[in-house]
Amino acid sequence: MKLKDKIAVVTGGAQGIGQEISLALANEGAKVIAVDMGELKYEHENVEGYKLNITDTEGCKKFYDQTIEKYGRIDILVNNAGITRDSMTRKMTDEQWDLVIDVNLKGVFNLTRYIGPQMEAIGGGSIINISSVVGVFGNIGQANYSATKAGVLGLTMTWAKEFARKGVPVRVNAIAPGYVMTDILKTVPQDLLDQFAGLTMLKRLGQPEEIAKVALFLASDDASYITGQTINVNGGMRL
Numbered sequence: 752m753k754l755k756d757k758i759a760v761v762t763g764g765a766q767g768i769g770q771e772i773s774l775a776l777a778n779e780g781a782k783v784i785a786v787d788m789g790e791l792k793y794e795h796e797n798v799e800g801y802k803l804n805i806t807d808t809e810g811c812k813k814f815y816d817q818t819i820e821k822y823g824r825i826d827i828l829v830n831n832a833g834i835t836r837d838s839m840t841r842k843m844t845d846e847q848w849d850l851v852i853d854v855n856l857k858g859v860f861n862l863t864r865y866i867g868p869q870m871e872a873i874g875g876g877s878i879i880n881i882s883s884v885v886g887v888f889g890n891i892g893q894a895n896y897s898a899t900k901a902g903v904l905g906l907t908m909t910w911a912k913e914f915a916r917k918g919v920p921v922r923v924n925a926i927a928p929g930y931v932m933t934d935i936l937k938t939v940p941q942d943l944l945d946q947f948a949g950l951t952m953l954k955r956l957g958q959p960e961e962i963a964k965v966a967l968f969l970a971s972d973d974a975s976y977i978t979g980q981t982i983n984v985n986g987g988m989r990l
Contacts, residue, residue, distance in 0.1 A: 753971040755780035758822045762786045763832030767933040771963035773798050805858035815865040824873050827970045828866045830859040831881040840894045848895045855899030867914045875920040877970045880907050882927040884985045911979030922978040924969050929985025931957040952987025
């Protein structure tokens with residue numbers, strides 16, 4: 752039970768990668784609050800859902816205050832929630848650009864702005880930001896998404912310095928997944944999935960639980976000397 756008695760917050764925790772991360776942390780003893788705009792699609796005795804739009808600054812502050820009042824602290828934060836609105840740059844609308852920036856960057860900032868300093872105050876913690884392979888390499892038709900996921904990497908390195916500047920072991924790391932078989936990819940034609948798999952050295956797509964295992968590692972004391980890093984979990988993908 753690597754995370755016994757730890758309190759964890761996972762955004763986008765209702766399904767997909769967020770669900771697997773929530774379950775992985777919960778199975779190791781953490782009490783997990785899975786934040787999402789939708790209902791949880793699963794049950795676990797150590798996971799509770801909380802409906803929240805992470806772009807709502809006041810809503811995030813209310814959630815933070817209620818969580819601290821109930822549990823006293825937050826030890827782990829996984830900033831997983833994110834959206835896509837893909838389009839070629841010449842066709843991309845202001846709405847597509849603004850919405851992705853709002854969710855994928857402001858949403859990450861909104862909870863960390865409260866939880867990061869709180870970790871400083873309690874003497875440590877782990878923040879894990881979920882970026883993407885396209886935040887590292889870019890991708891055609893995803894200027895908005897790749898910009899936000901690259902921005903998440905910048906936030907990771909900044910927060911790793913900022914929250915540990917007083918010698919407190921607050922660790923901040925990022926995971927950059929490749930193409931992972933979530934419900935979104937299940938709607939993609941098989942020939943395209945095969946093409947994506949062919950871009951990896953392992954010649955297959957990832958599974959959500961493979962991302963969750965890395966998140967569990969970073970959340971635990973097994974990663975006690977790792978901070979400010981990006982772990983690429985993409986099967987050796989090159990876009």
